[in-house]
Amino acid sequence: MPTFRTGPRTRLLGAAAALTALLAVTGCSSSGGSQAQDDPNEKITLTVNLFSDFGYADLYKQYEQQHPNITVKENRADMGAHHQNLQAHLLAGSGTADVEAIEIGQVAGFQAQAAKFVNFLENGVDAAQWVPSKTAPASSADGKVLFGLGTDMGGMALCYRSDLFKAAGLPTDRDQVSALLTDWKAYAATGKKFLADSPNKDVRWFDSGGNLFSAVIAQAPTGFYDAAGKPVVNENPAVRQAFDLVAGAIKDGESAGIQAFTPAWDTGFQKSQFATVACPAWMSYQFKANPPTDGGTWDMARIPGGGGNWGGSYLSVPRSGKHTKAATELAKWLTAPEQEAKLFTEKGYFPSDQALWSQPDIADHTDPLFNNAPTGKIFSQSAKDLKPQPLGAHGAEIGTALGNALTSIEQGKTDADGAWKKALADVGNIVG
């Protein structure tokens, strides 16, 4: 058949074309450099690499109107892949976008390479805009380089389904719920009561053990690393306590066992598979995108156990980018107080900018999505109560490993002790 005969030739041509394209690309990047920075009116495209929706679409439009020569292009990868790509591109010295987001759990992994980023302290940024707990992880060890501008942060709350609470005979008023669920022990105990009294036996108390564990561990003064940067997963009793608490709740059948941030999780929101979710501010878009299909409503109470931070991000500008100067200006503008305030009131991302917390339009903000709960007040309080936790290079991966271990309990594959042992082996593989 004639089609088969042309096969190898087309493949060869394809390979040759790929080769020339590659040479062209590498040729471009080596000659592109930073010459373009001197002419402020030259038409340029700034690329922004993110790992989820930061709610920036409208802001880009506004920025492009103010700067007619600039076009902003956003790319998104999922969180793990995004940070791996950034690491790889930093090492290679090329391939980074002009602006790159970094999540707080991952930021410590970039600290040693602070010199590869633009130092914002030398570019007219006042670090006092943020709380020290936000700027410290994105600074070099000696504090002379600030390589990340704080975007949002994860002040925490407890989201709960007031209709399901009512059906199970629990209080529905958010102050009463806050008073009932003061700490995680009370939370787990109430969960047991909920399961016993809820008329709908398909509803569980929370979405997934891994997610709950993230919330609990975020409140500990020390997590996976000590202040000296040494991993202390096995030595720190707080980790084991949090692990056992969640494992116990799973054993009592409180977990729906649905992995967070998966399509199944979205379905879980719609089909009312769980009554509570530990929710940092940035998670609210999940509730917005997946309203319960049985007409139930979400409400928001204080998080058991007090303050804590879970998540939140930074914008950084790698020096290897093509338009570092313009990118620095864009990053500064996106994280400026006016824009951060707008992102909170319109998209629900709580600002890391500390002066905003006491501003009336932030502090008094209520969200109709959560039955008009005073989200501004709840997240501000949580952020003010926050005690910064030492972060380490592999914090995010260790969290994932422990989350996986809890998942394996949910899947009925092992018990708390077995899962803990496996998790420690995983941690050994990560740091060792």
Added chain:
Amino acid sequence: MAASVSAGRPARAARAPVAAHRRHRLDRTLSPYLYIAPFFLVFAGFGLFPMLYTGYVSMTNWRVDVPGSQGQWVGLENYRKLLDDPFFLNALKNTVGIGVLSTVPQLLLALVLAHLLNYRMRGRTLFRLGVLLPNVTSVAAVTLIFVQLFGRDYGLINWTLGLFGVEHIDWQAGTLSSWTAISAIVTWRWTGYNALIFLAAMQAVPFELYEAAAIDGASRWRQFRSITVPMLRPTILFSVIVSTIGALQLFGEPMLFGQQQDPTTGGSQHQFQTLALYSYNQFWGRFKYGYGAAVSWAMFLLIVVIVAANLIAARRMKGLDA
């Protein structure tokens, strides 16, 4: 192709026979190398060099979180570590398990399918092209759809099983259940591809053999067993080798099948972490370049060994025949 290029030459050659003869000889000896050069240049740049460089990296202690470790020579230390790395051995077990679970049914199905496609029937070409369709679709798209089908709470497969009174299966959770699900994806994608290869070989089988068998009263099934399969032996061996290599490199399906936050862990307890996933996990997830490279090279060596074993077995079989 080559004929049309040199078609205009002989007329000129007559004028200066000696020089032309020499040029012709040079052309004949050199041209073939020039024609194949692009492949070997590309292969040297994008195949051989990365492989050798990976081999070099696998003997260093290079990892991102240890500054200055780039050139630290450790010899075969990384390979020694592999031998008592439970994660590596687990990945090896998973790779072989999933490989057997997917390759065996896939090739058997392909053989049967090719046999059916070999019959005279209406719209034959359409069906023959149709079996290739699954292979044309992207791994990512296919896997994402299969993940939905194999969903625990609202998946179509569990729903169907539920009609027969089977409890919901958490496909991701178990070792065997996750292997089965991943094998289903692989089998779905590659059965048609192998079927076409078998079909091509079947068409080379002399029709007279079937005719004679039919006259002797052999059933279709008997013809398939006693004529088709023996005549196809070299083709089957080829498919086995290619599928085995593919199975040992299995990456996309288990990666996307996992619902964990870090997709390279291959399940909550690494129950479906394959060698390729583990290599990626160590190299790009943990940034242990030296160790990750060692895993890659171990994979390569493993493939060489298994393919060699296949060939030796094939030679033995041939020997028995003769």
